[in-house]
Each structure stands twice: as structure tokens, then as C-alpha cells.
Amino acid sequence: MAKKTGQAIDFASIKATMSDPYKKTFQIVDKDAKIVNQELFDTFSDDQLVDFMKKMVWERALHEQTMNFSRQGRLGFYAPTYGEEASEMGSVSAFKDQDFLFPAYRDLPELIQHGASVTQGFLWSKGNAVGDDYGDQRNWFPQIIIGAQYVEAAGAALGIKKNGEKDAVSFVYTGDGGTSQGDFYEGVNFASSFQAPAVFMVQNNGWAISVPRKKQTAAETLAQKAVASGVPSIQVDGMDVLATYIATKEARDFAAAGNGPVLVETLTYRYGAHSSAGDDPSRYRTKEEEKPWFDADPLIRMRKILGDKGLWSQDQEDKLTEEYKDSFKKSMKEAENTPTQSVVDMLKTTFEEPTPQIKADIARFEAKESK
Amino acid sequence: MAKLTYIKAITDGLDVCLGEDPKTLIFGEDVGKNGGVFRTTQGLQDKYGEDRVFDTPLAESGILGLAIGLAATGWRPLPEIQFMGFTFEAVDSLGGQMSRERFRFSGKRSMPITVRTPFGGGTHTAEMHADNLENYYVGTPGLRVVTPANPYDAKGMIISAVENNDPVLFLENLKLYRSMKDEIPEGKYTVPLDTAKVAREGTDITIVAYSAEVNESLKVADKLAKENISAEVIDLRSLSPIDTDTIFKSVEKTHKVVVVQEAQKMAGVGAQVTAEIAEHAIMDLDAPIGRVAAPDSVYPWAQVENDWIPNADDIEAKAREILNY
Numbered sequence: 001m002a003k004k005t006g007q008a009i010d011f012a013s014i015k016a017t018m019s020d021p022y023k024k025t026f027q028i029v030d031k032d033a034k035i036v037n038q039e040l041f042d043t044f045s046d047d048q049l050v051d052f053m054k055k056m057v058w059e060r061a062l063h064e065q066t067m068n069f070s071r072q073g074r075l076g077f078y079a080p081t082y083g084e085e086a087s088e089m090g091s092v093s094a095f096k097d098q099d100f101l102f103p104a105y106r107d108l109p110e111l112i113q114h115g116a117s118v119t120q121g122f123l124w125s126k127g128n129a130v131g132d133d134y135g136d137q138r139n140w141f142p143q144i145i146i147g148a149q150y151v152e153a154a155g156a157a158l159g160i161k162k163n164g165e166k167d168a169v170s171f172v173y174t175g176d177g178g179t180s181q182g183d184f185y186e187g188v189n190f191a192s193s194f195q196a197p198a199v200f201m202v203q204n205n206g207w208a209i210s211v212p213r214k215k216q217t218a219a220e221t222l223a224q225k226a227v228a229s230g231v232p233s234i235q236v237d238g239m240d241v242l243a244t245y246i247a248t249k250e251a252r253d254f255a256a257a258g259n260g261p262v263l264v265e266t267l268t269y270r271y272g273a274h275s276s277a278g279d280d281p282s283r284y285r286t287k288e289e290e291k292p293w294f295d296a297d298p299l300i301r302m303r304k305i306l307g308d309k310g311l312w313s314q315d316q317e318d319k320l321t322e323e324y325k326d327s328f329k330k331s332m333k334e335a336e337n338t339p340t341q342s343v344v345d346m347l348k349t350t351f352e353e354p355t356p357q358i359k360a361d362i363a364r365f366e367a368k369e370s371k
Numbered sequence: 372m373a374k375l376t377y378i379k380a381i382t383d384g385l386d387v388c389l390g391e392d393p394k395t396l397i398f399g400e401d402v403g404k405n406g407g408v409f410r411t412t413q414g415l416q417d418k419y420g421e422d423r424v425f426d427t428p429l430a431e432s433g434i435l436g437l438a439i440g441l442a443a444t445g446w447r448p449l450p451e452i453q454f455m456g457f458t459f460e461a462v463d464s465l466g467g468q469m470s471r472e473r474f475r476f477s478g479k480r481s482m483p484i485t486v487r488t489p490f491g492g493g494t495h496t497a498e499m500h501a502d503n504l505e506n507y508y509v510g511t512p513g514l515r516v517v518t519p520a521n522p523y524d525a526k527g528m529i530i531s532a533v534e535n536n537d538p539v540l541f542l543e544n545l546k547l548y549r550s551m552k553d554e555i556p557e558g559k560y561t562v563p564l565d566t567a568k569v570a571r572e573g574t575d576i577t578i579v580a581y582s583a584e585v586n587e588s589l590k591v592a593d594k595l596a597k598e599n600i601s602a603e604v605i606d607l608r609s610l611s612p613i614d615t616d617t618i619f620k621s622v623e624k625t626h627k628v629v630v631v632q633e634a635q636k637m638a639g640v641g642a643q644v645t646a647e648i649a650e651h652a653i654m655d656l657d658a659p660i661g662r663v664a665a666p667d668s669v670y671p672w673a674q675v676e677n678d679w680i681p682n683a684d685d686i687e688a689k690a691r692e693i694l695n696y
Contacts, residue, residue, distance in 0.1 A: 129477045155440020186433035349478035355612035
């Protein structure tokens with residue numbers, strides 16, 4: 001017990017104990033592929049286990065192929081997802097079609113799992129408007145202004161509640177850096193105030209470009225940031241796809257049942273650079289720091305679990321990876337064959353009814369583009 | 372018909388909107404039980420219930436973010452930001468988000484949001500309660516910025532704003548709230564969001580103004596009329612887009628123009644009007660364009676604000692200078 005510091009109030013003790021409910025990270029399979037929660041593990045069928053593995057292999061193949069395209073100069077901005085497969089695929093597997101998704105820029109894989117196409121993912125990166133055209137899907141564009149998606153997700157959650165929808169929630173993602181934004185707190189607090197069905201995902205991948213997690217806050221976990229708003233939360237091993245799925249699913253069920261919002265922090269790692277635009281992690285972190293995370297890789301532990309059950313082999317995985325990559329190559333062809341938007345098309349989307357000034361600009365560009 | 376103040380005309384317009392469209396929602400700080408700190412939403416929660424008219428936590432970015440999410444799920448939000456100075460807290464929601472969604476979604480998703488906020492000086496408020504920040508927002512593509520100068524337009528324009536499927540920043544002048552009354556028709560009528568109004572016809576000089584400065588300009592026109600000088604006063608009403616046709620027609624007739632605003636002079640509305648005239652109608656002019664604006668300083672403390680804000684005397688002096696050029 002810390003020494004009592006004040007005459008009336010023992011702040012030292014309060015500080016030392018306030019993170020106690022968050023001491024234990026929720027986990028089902030640990031980094032050595034040991035099942036630490038057999039009861040929950042047994043709730044998964046073999047098919048489900050294989051399906052999670054397939055999704056993670058899909059995401060990793062998507063990353064690898066995307067980096068190839070990027071190196072070939074065929075893409076624009078891309079935020080690598082390498083290392084975050086369990087966090088992203090585990091959480092998105094808990095979605096229902098009627099759920100709204102407010103992704104950040106590193107969440108293209110979830111967007112695609114929630115209805116967008118791989119081709120659209122590439123088109124978004126290439127800067128083609130078709131990339132954000134989700135039709136009637138409850139998908140929002142990958143947010144660039146970190147935190148803005150949190151307040152918007154609170155609004156969508158309130159809209160869902162006001163619509164009287166009984167089994168829908170608003171899902172939103174940010175990273176560890178995102179939890180430092182004012183909008184993070186405003187979003188969580190607004191959803192709480194209205195007891196609206198929002199599920200706030202924090203993918204703590206350790207790094208906000210070059211700034212490590214520990215510099216974002218002295219709070220022991222990011223999950224506990226929700227407590228101040230009256231929102232229950234959990235920190236999950238984000239390299240454990242099963243734990244991430246269960247935590248997200250139960251958060252969703254809790255919110256959808258009218259109990260108010262929930263926050264889930266997944267502990268994961270950004271293996272690669274912040275983006276494909278020249279970030280070099282060797283400037284700010286060492287290989288030694290990275291190693292434990294590569295050892296904790298979500299695919300390694302699932303490979304072992306499934307292998308022991310005779311449900312998976314490396315051959316099978318390699319074949320699947322090639323199949324996925326072939327399909328991504330087709331998607332890239334499709335993206336490259338998609339007509340580029342003209343300035344006139346774009347100008348027409350500034351207002352529903354173009355203003356006189358925009359009309360004049362449209363006429364000017366029509367003349368230019370018809371040449 | 373009833374004689375209503377500017378503020379009551381807005382309340383009446385909001386009442387019409389809530390009555391017509393069950394998807395409309397009013398929310399913000401103190402707008403519910405308290406009816407807003409100025410009472411603009413007074414009685415609306417009682418009439419339409421807490422589901423439609425409700426208080427939010429105190430956070431402007433949260434309020435406008437909420438509006439975006441509500442619009443994304445099929446609602447027609449009418450958020451209030453308590454004072455325009457507080458919109459600084461929500462600049463991303465306005466400029467980075469709601470104004471860009473139509474563009475982002477290839478024109479297929481709309482943000483039918485009307486952000487109401489009071490602005491304008493001369494009422495001895497605390498700091499950040501009186502600033503004319505329209506210069507910041509008129510350069511935001513995808514965002515309409517409008518401001519009525521009288522109660523009749525206030526009601527008609529708030530209804531048009533709410534019916535519009537793009538985000539509208541609707542600026543309500545603090546000083547006009549209770550200082551003006553008009554005969555206001557009952558029920559629904561609309562005033563267009565994108566046209567200027569000739570507030571007074573004239574032939575010798577054009578005075579272009581908006582919001583409270585329209586009244587100051589009209590005072591000058593009255594005074595000049597006693598000397599047989601005929602001043603035309605144009606009320607812009609829409610600050611973005613600007614109805615340049617109405618301005619050009621007037622300048623073609625009068626050949627002289629003074630552009631008036633309460634806001635600071637740097638860039639912004641008056642500068643844009645001046646530039647449009649210079650670009651498209653300079654050959655109609657037989658004098659330089661006169662400008663009346665506040666100094667390029669911070670909005671002042673209450674004790675000097677009335678000396679700082681451009682008034683009828685300043686407009687008259689500038690008009691005489693241009694007339695005698």
C-alpha cells in the first residue's frame with residue numbers, strides 16, 4: 001500500500017489502485033497457442049475456427065499484395081494493416097449487416113468485410129470517387145481526421161436508437177493516438193449521455209506514426225478512458241482473434257440490447273510503417289522492441305491451434321494465399337479499368353443544386369474536358 | 372399575420388419545420404427546457420417532445436458530429452451552436468466533414484443539416500460572444516452561409532435552410548433579435564437562400580450590406596434622400612454563394628458602390644463582393660469601390676465595441692466620398 005500522502009485524501013492510493021479493474025487483459029489463446037480459457041474456446045466450432053484463420057490469411061495476403069502494388073506505383077495512400085489481422089478480423093466478424101461502420105484509414109479490411117469491394121479499396125487509395133460509393137451499405141468513408149469518426153458514430157448510434165432499430169449498433173475504430181483527441185472523449189461521452197448503441201473500438205497498435213503509446217497518456221490502459229464517461233470497457237489481447245471476436249460480439253450485444261455504449265481496446269501491433277508514403281520505423285524503434293510482437297503473431301498461434309486439430313496445413317495456407325492474391329490482381333485490373341472521375345463530375349457533387357459560381361466552373365471545365 | 376420580432380419569427384419558422392417533417396430534430400446546449408439562452412427554441416420541446424427537441428452535453432464538436440451521424444441515419448438535424456464564437460470548437464465538423472460528404476459519396480449522400488448560431492456585436496456580451504466569423508466559413512466549399520436582416524426573411528430563410536439538402540450555416544444577428552418587428556404571415560412561406568434582395572431602390576449609389584449593417588445602410592439612404600441623393604441598398608442575405616447578378620445590375624445603374632460589413636476587413640465577404648465587381652463590372656464604375664468594415668483587430672471589449680463597429684456615420688462618410696469622387 002502506498003504511503004498516505006495527504007492529510008484528508010490519499011491520492012497516492014487512489015492513483016495506485018484506480019486501474020485495478022483493467023489489470024487483466026481478456027484472452028482465450030495466448031501467444032504460445034495455449035488455450036487459457038477452455039470454456040470459451042469450446043464455444044467455437046471447427047468451421048468457425050477455420051473461418052477466422054481464413055479471414056486473417058486473407059487480410060495478410062491483401063496487405064502483401066497491396067504493398068506490391070504500392071511499390072509498383074499503382075496506388076496512392078495506404079496504411080499497412082500487417083500485424084493487426086486478429087484485431088480487425090476478430091472485431092468485424094461480430095458485425096451484422098445493419099450495423100453502421102465508421103472506419104479510420106487503417107480499417108479498409110473491415111470496410112471490405114462489411115460490404116465494400118476490394119476494388120473499391122484500391123480505388124479509394126488511387127483517389128477515385130467510386131472508392132467511397134457504398135450504395136445502401138452502412139459504411140462510412142475511411143476517416144482521415146483522427147477522432148472525427150467518434151463523434152459521428154455517436155450521432156449514428158443516436159439515429160439508430162431514434163429509428164427504433166432493435167438489433168443494430170454503430171461501430172467505430174480509432175487507434176491509440178486517436179484516444180488523445182478531444183473528439184474521442186466527446187464521442188464516447190455523447191453516446192453515453194444518450195445511452196445510444198455505439199461500440200467504440202480502440203486498436204492500440206503501439207504507435208501513432210513515431211510516437212509510442214506511453215507518450216499518449218499516463219493512463220495504464222486506454223480502455224479505462226471510457227470509465228469517466230460512464231461507459232463499460234475491456235482491454236483485449238488484439239493478437240488473439242477469438243478473444244477479440246468474443247469481446248466485440250458481447251459489446252455489440254450489450255449495446256444493441258439498449259444498455260448504452262461500450263468501448264473495446266485491442267492490444268495489437270503495427271509491424272510495418274505508418275503508411276506507404278515514406279515512413280521508416282527504424283528511425284524511432286528497434287528490432288528488439290518489435291520482436292516480442294512478431295512472436296505474438298496472431299497467425300502463428302491459430303496455425304498451431306488448427307494444426308493440432310488437423311484442420312490446417314502450411315500447404316493449404318500457401319495455396320489460399322495465392323488464390324487471394326490472384327483475386328486481388330483481378331480487383332486491381334478492375335480498379336485500373338474504372339474510368340477516372342472528371343473535374344466536372346466532381347464539381348457537380350459540391351452542392352445538390354450547383355451554385356451560379358459552380359455552374360460557371362462546370363462550364364469552364366466542360367469546355368476544357370471536351371477538347 | 373402578426374407583428375413578430377426577428378427572434379420570434381425564427382421560432383415560428385422552426386415550429387413550421389418541426390410540424391412539417393417528423394425527421395427534423397433540434398438539439399444543442401440549453402435548447403430544450405430552457406428554450407435556448409435567447410429563447411429561440413422556447414416552447415418547442417413542450418410542443419414536440421424531448422425526442423425531437425433536446426439538450427446535449429456541452430461540446431460543440433460533439434454537437435455537430437452528432438448532427439452528421441444523425442443525418443447519416445436518415446434524420447434532418449437542426450443543431451444550435453450557442454454563439455458563433457464557439458464554432459471554433461467545431462471547425463472540423465463544419466469544414467472537414469459535413470460540407471464534404473456529398474463530394475465524398477459521389478453526390479449520393481446528403482447532409483441536410485442547418486447549423487443555427489447567433490453572431491454580431493453591439494450588445495455588450497462577454498468575449499467570443501459577438502464575433503462576426505463569417506469570413507472563416509464563406510470559403511468552405513459545400514457549405515452555404517446565410518443571414519437574414521429582418522424578421523420576414525428570418526422565418527422564410529430558416530424554412531428554406533431546413534428544406535435544403537446541403538449543410539447551411541444560418542447566422543442570426545444578436546442585435547436584431549429583439550430590436551425589429553415585421554408583419555409575419557402565419558404558417559409556411561419560404562425566402563430563397565441564394566438571392567440578394569434590393570432592400571431599397573435607388574439610382575445614384577449602391578450600398579451592399581448584410582445583417583445588421585443593412586439597417587445602418589437604410590438609415591444612410593434615408594438621410595441622403597433628403598438631399599435628393601438616391602441610394603440603392605442591397606441586402607446580400609446569402610454570404611456563400613453570393614448573388615452577384617443583383618449586385619452587377621445595380622452597379623450598372625448607379626456606377627458607384629460602397630461595400631459594407633460588420634466583420635473585419637481582411638478577405639471574406641466584402642472583399643469577395645469587391646473582387647467580383649472589379650472582375651466583372653469595373654467598366655460600369657465611375658469611382659473606386661468604397662469599403663466599410665471593422666478594423667483588422669480582435670473584436671473589442673464591450674466598452675469600445677460601439678465605436679469599433681461600422682455604423683451609419685461611417686457608411687455615410689464613405690458614400691459621400693465615393694459620390695464626390
